[in-house]
Every structure is written in C-alpha cells, then in structure tokens.
Amino acid sequence: MRSKPGGKIDEAFDVQNEALSEALRLLSDQGVVNPVAALSLLPSSLPEAGAGERELLPRLATLVLGGAQRLDDPLSFAHMDPPTPWLTWAMTLWNARLNQNLLHPATAPAARIIEARTVAWLAPFFGMDGGHMVPGSTVANLTALWAARELRGIDEVVAADTAHVSVEKSARLLGLRFRPLPTDDQGRLLPETAVGLDRACLVLVAGSTSTGVIDPLHLAGSAAWTHVDAAWAGPLRLSDKYAGRLDGIEHADSVAVSAHKWLFQPKESALVFFRNTATAHAALSFGGAYLAAPNIGLLGSHGATAVPLFALLWAWGRDGLASRLDHCIATSEKFAAFVAADERLELLAQPETGVVVWRPCGEPIQDFYVALPAGLSSRTTVAGSEWLRCVAANPTVDVDSVIDAILNAFRLA
Ligand SMILES: Cc1ncc(COP(=O)(O)O)c(C=O)c1O
Structure with a gap:
C-alpha cells in the first residue's frame, strides 16, 4: 500500500484485482453502441472534486465503450483499422502498469x-x-x-x-x-x-x-x-x-x-x-x-x-499470421466477385491487397452510403471520381452479411 501526501493509504497505485475484474467485465459486456448517449456524459469542465475510480467505471464504460465503433463487428469492412486480439490487450495493460x-x-x-x-x-x-x-x-x-x-x-x-x-x-x-x-x-x-x-x-x-x-x-x-x-x-x-x-x-x-x-x-x-x-x-x-x-x-x-507485437508473433507464429492475412485477402476477393457479378454495381478493379473500390452504377454515392450500416464502407475519390471503399482488415468480417446489407441498402436508397 502506498501512502498519500496526507499520510492516508493511496490505493490508486496498487493492484486492485477486483476493480480490474470489473473493468474487464464491462469490456465483455459491451452493450449497445450509442455515441450520442455516450457523449452526453462528458463533463464540460474539469471537475473540482474527483468522481472516484470505482464509482466512475460504469460511466466510463458507457462513454468510452458505448461511444466506439466495433472493429470486430461482422460488418466492419470500412477502414484499415483491424480488431485486436485479446493477447495484445493483456500486454498493453501490462505495459500501462509498468x-x-x-x-x-x-x-x-x-x-x-x-x-x-x-x-x-x-x-x-x-x-x-x-x-x-x-x-x-x-x-x-x-x-x-x-x-x-x-x-x-x-x-x-x-x-x-x-x-x-x-x-x-x-x-x-x-x-x-x-x-x-x-x-x-x-x-x-x-x-x-x-x-x-x-x-x-x-x-x-x-x-x-x-x-x-x-x-x-x-x-x-x-x-x-x-x-x-x-x-x-x-x-x-x-x-x-x-x-x-x-x-x-x-x-x-x-x-x-x-x-x-x-x-x-x-x-x-x-x-x-x-x-x-x-x-x-x-x-x-x-x-x-x-x-x-x-x-x-x-x-x-x-x-x-x-511487447504486444512480439507476444502475438510468438503466439501465432508466421504461419498463424499468414493464414489470417490469406483469409482477409479471400474475403476481399469474395466481395469483389459479388460486386462484379451484380449489374447494379461497379468494381474499379480486382483488389490487389484487400482494398475493394466499388460503387452503385448511376446512383448518387451519398444516398447509397448513408443507407449502409456504419462501419461497412468508407468513401474515397479516385481520379476525380467518387467511390466506396471496403478494406479487408477484419478477419472476422462476414461477407455474406455485408452482401445482405448492401442488397438491403438498394431497397432503402
Ligand atoms: C499507404 C499509407 N502510408 C502511410 C500511412 C500512415 O500510417 P499511420 O496511420 O500508421 O501513421 C497510411 C495510413 O493509412 C497509409 O495507408
């Protein structure tokens, strides 16, 4: 136990297994992502008196966990940002501790x-x-x-x-x-x-x-x-x-x-x-x-x-990493094949490294884009022309669900 300047015990610097377990429990109990509700919790100025670590955890969960897009979602296909394996979370926690x-x-x-x-x-x-x-x-x-x-x-x-x-x-x-x-x-x-x-x-x-x-x-x-x-x-x-x-x-x-x-x-x-x-x-x-x-x-x-990189490479081996990358490439190729086969859609080119650039033929991109679930696609400009972009960074993406969501967007747009 460490003592505070006033002589009292300062538990903030000790390992608090129970509090850490609660933080982990909140992490797995992610709940519904709602950035608007999350942001309403933000204090507008620096609080004079502290809210207390344990007391604050549930509010932090709503704000930080509830306010974030899920990169491991089966529809998450929009960006070059992958989900992270749990081993990297553990190593990052150890890093923060040390x-x-x-x-x-x-x-x-x-x-x-x-x-x-x-x-x-x-x-x-x-x-x-x-x-x-x-x-x-x-x-x-x-x-x-x-x-x-x-x-x-x-x-x-x-x-x-x-x-x-x-x-x-x-x-x-x-x-x-x-x-x-x-x-x-x-x-x-x-x-x-x-x-x-x-x-x-x-x-x-x-x-x-x-x-x-x-x-x-x-x-x-x-x-x-x-x-x-x-x-x-x-x-x-x-x-x-x-x-x-x-x-x-x-x-x-x-x-x-x-x-x-x-x-x-x-x-x-x-x-x-x-x-x-x-x-x-x-x-x-x-x-x-x-x-x-x-x-x-x-x-x-x-x-x-x-440390998290070393741990993951050691845990997966070259082969484990390669199989995930190969799988990501396969998801991009499956998605590109769907785009190429649907006459309502246009494919810029066969993806070379898992990035699929596509768009609806003749539709305004904006209306179609907003009809897609958040995180499914991003927007880009190629040679002065607007396109949608999907990136195979998420090994847990479900291409069939992505395709269903796109077919549904045609009904909504
Ligand atoms: C080709 C390329 N170079 C550099 C960067 C910048 O990398 P970082 O975001 O890691 O700083 C990016 C990011 O998307 C990229 O796609």
Missing part, C-alpha cells in the same frame, strides 16, 4: 531487447537488416526520409500523386521539394515518369490508402534513396501465398510498415526498417548528458509497443 521508458535501459532492460528481437524477426522479410519501432507509418516515413537526407544529401522527394499525405508532409518538414508523379486510373505510379532521381528519394507505395495498389517496385534502387511505404500491405511479405506481390521491396533503402494495421496491433505501433541500420541509426542518433544509451530517431520517451 510504464517503461525505452529511452532508458535502466527502466526497460528486457523491453529494449524484446523490441530489438521483434525488429530482427521481421526485417529480413523486407530485405532489411534492422530498424526500430515508431507510433505510426507517418513517423516511419518521416524517419526514413530524414535518414535519406542525412546520408545521401537528397533535395527532393518523388512519389505517386496518390501517395499518403505523410510523404508530402515529411518532405515539407525536412525542407525538401515534393514532386508528385502521375498515376494510372487505379492510382499506381507510372514507371516511365520516374526519371531524374539522382538527388531524390523515390517513395514507392505498397498498398495505397485509397485503392490498395502497389507501385512498380522494380523501380526500387533507381534513385539516390528508395523508401517503400508498405504501411498497409507490408505484412503480406509473411504470407507464402502473397509475398511475391511485393517483390522488389528488398532493393529499397528503407521500408515503413504499420503494425496497427495488418499486424493486428493496438495503436500506436509501426516499424521503420533500414537496409543498413548501423549507418541509418548513426545518422539519426543523439546522446550525451543524462542519456545512458543513444537516442535514435524522432521519439524521446517511448513505451514498450513491441
């Missing part, structure tokens, strides 16, 4: 090694020799471009005009010019336009945000530095069946992969890999004063996000 800071070896002796081991497990699938964890591929892209600027003196970032916003954002932050290249009607970079790359970092996207297409990866190695943004589709490298779709990635200098997408991790979890990690890390390394180990990359204090 609150280690990986900046300091003294506070995280094992966790630093767990991160290094996790990175070492994954890097070879991309032809890379190491890297480190970051909170998202936005930061992974920025870190990689930063290394490119330090090591190769690039003055320009070149990428498809459909590349994720983080690429142009990173160029601006680093004081580099951004040159967008034209793309085909699905958003793939046109290879013949990738010229004049002697002082450029060429960013190739493996699994574009809107349509899931893969840029021509044979271009890797044709610029002063090549970075592959594999935020979405990178994990396919672990699938025997689909790894070949990303062939060429091994010639890149750096690769970004979001673990909170197709590695089924809680946010914020991603990796930046380098072909030559010692050189890249040396260029991004700062030290001195109170630091017992060099501070590498963008982050200062950071937590043990590798």
Whole structure:
C-alpha cells in the first residue's frame, strides 16, 4: 500500500484485482453502441472534486465503450483499422502498469531487447537488416526520409500523386521539394515518369490508402534513396501465398510498415526498417548528458509497443499470421466477385491487397452510403471520381452479411 501526501493509504497505485475484474467485465459486456448517449456524459469542465475510480467505471464504460465503433463487428469492412486480439490487450495493460521508458535501459532492460528481437524477426522479410519501432507509418516515413537526407544529401522527394499525405508532409518538414508523379486510373505510379532521381528519394507505395495498389517496385534502387511505404500491405511479405506481390521491396533503402494495421496491433505501433541500420541509426542518433544509451530517431520517451507485437508473433507464429492475412485477402476477393457479378454495381478493379473500390452504377454515392450500416464502407475519390471503399482488415468480417446489407441498402436508397 502506498501512502498519500496526507499520510492516508493511496490505493490508486496498487493492484486492485477486483476493480480490474470489473473493468474487464464491462469490456465483455459491451452493450449497445450509442455515441450520442455516450457523449452526453462528458463533463464540460474539469471537475473540482474527483468522481472516484470505482464509482466512475460504469460511466466510463458507457462513454468510452458505448461511444466506439466495433472493429470486430461482422460488418466492419470500412477502414484499415483491424480488431485486436485479446493477447495484445493483456500486454498493453501490462505495459500501462509498468510504464517503461525505452529511452532508458535502466527502466526497460528486457523491453529494449524484446523490441530489438521483434525488429530482427521481421526485417529480413523486407530485405532489411534492422530498424526500430515508431507510433505510426507517418513517423516511419518521416524517419526514413530524414535518414535519406542525412546520408545521401537528397533535395527532393518523388512519389505517386496518390501517395499518403505523410510523404508530402515529411518532405515539407525536412525542407525538401515534393514532386508528385502521375498515376494510372487505379492510382499506381507510372514507371516511365520516374526519371531524374539522382538527388531524390523515390517513395514507392505498397498498398495505397485509397485503392490498395502497389507501385512498380522494380523501380526500387533507381534513385539516390528508395523508401517503400508498405504501411498497409507490408505484412503480406509473411504470407507464402502473397509475398511475391511485393517483390522488389528488398532493393529499397528503407521500408515503413504499420503494425496497427495488418499486424493486428493496438495503436500506436509501426516499424521503420533500414537496409543498413548501423549507418541509418548513426545518422539519426543523439546522446550525451543524462542519456545512458543513444537516442535514435524522432521519439524521446517511448513505451514498450513491441511487447504486444512480439507476444502475438510468438503466439501465432508466421504461419498463424499468414493464414489470417490469406483469409482477409479471400474475403476481399469474395466481395469483389459479388460486386462484379451484380449489374447494379461497379468494381474499379480486382483488389490487389484487400482494398475493394466499388460503387452503385448511376446512383448518387451519398444516398447509397448513408443507407449502409456504419462501419461497412468508407468513401474515397479516385481520379476525380467518387467511390466506396471496403478494406479487408477484419478477419472476422462476414461477407455474406455485408452482401445482405448492401442488397438491403438498394431497397432503402
Ligand atoms: C499507404 C499509407 N502510408 C502511410 C500511412 C500512415 O500510417 P499511420 O496511420 O500508421 O501513421 C497510411 C495510413 O493509412 C497509409 O495507408
């Protein structure tokens, strides 16, 4: 038991098994999702007197659990955000309890090694020799471009005009010019336009945000530095069946992969890999004063996000992960086949990495979209035209129910 400043016991810092069990019970008893009711509970200003931990739990459940979309719903097919397996929840809870800071070896002796081991497990699938964890591929892209600027003196970032916003954002932050290249009607970079790359970092996207297409990866190695943004589709490298779709990635200098997408991790979890990690890390390394180990990359204090990833990879094995990814691809193909066969619907193209872009023929997208259940589909613009987008991030999606909901939307729209 810890004591409060006034001398009383402060149980807030002790393991409260009963309270934690109650929090878990509320988690499984999720109830009906009702964001409007949930938000009505929000205090408008900081309460002067505390509501008390135990007393607050039911209200927090209504607000936080009741106010959230369920990513494991059988109809959840709209975004690149997967549901997370329970093992990752347990590891995240342990992380919160320990609150280690990986900046300091003294506070995280094992966790630093767990991160290094996790990175070492994954890097070879991309032809890379190491890297480190970051909170998202936005930061992974920025870190990689930063290394490119330090090591190769690039003055320009070149990428498809459909590349994720983080690429142009990173160029601006680093004081580099951004040159967008034209793309085909699905958003793939046109290879013949990738010229004049002697002082450029060429960013190739493996699994574009809107349509899931893969840029021509044979271009890797044709610029002063090549970075592959594999935020979405990178994990396919672990699938025997689909790894070949990303062939060429091994010639890149750096690769970004979001673990909170197709590695089924809680946010914020991603990796930046380098072909030559010692050189890249040396260029991004700062030290001195109170630091017992060099501070590498963008982050200062950071937590043990590798722990849930390491745990899941260990629990599932490569094979367990690959079978879930293969299943996700199969769901996207089944859905695309339904769209292609229904003459009232239009399919942009066969999905390359589980992203299905489709729309009702001749209907206004808006009316049809609002008639769909929330979380079934998102909206996107491809070559100036509006489409709907479904993403196979949820291994528990039920394509038959998705199809029923779409047929029902035709009746409602
Ligand atoms: C292709 C691509 N790159 C980068 C990002 C940014 O990744 P994050 O959201 O992990 O920062 C995304 C996010 O959707 C993406 O689709």
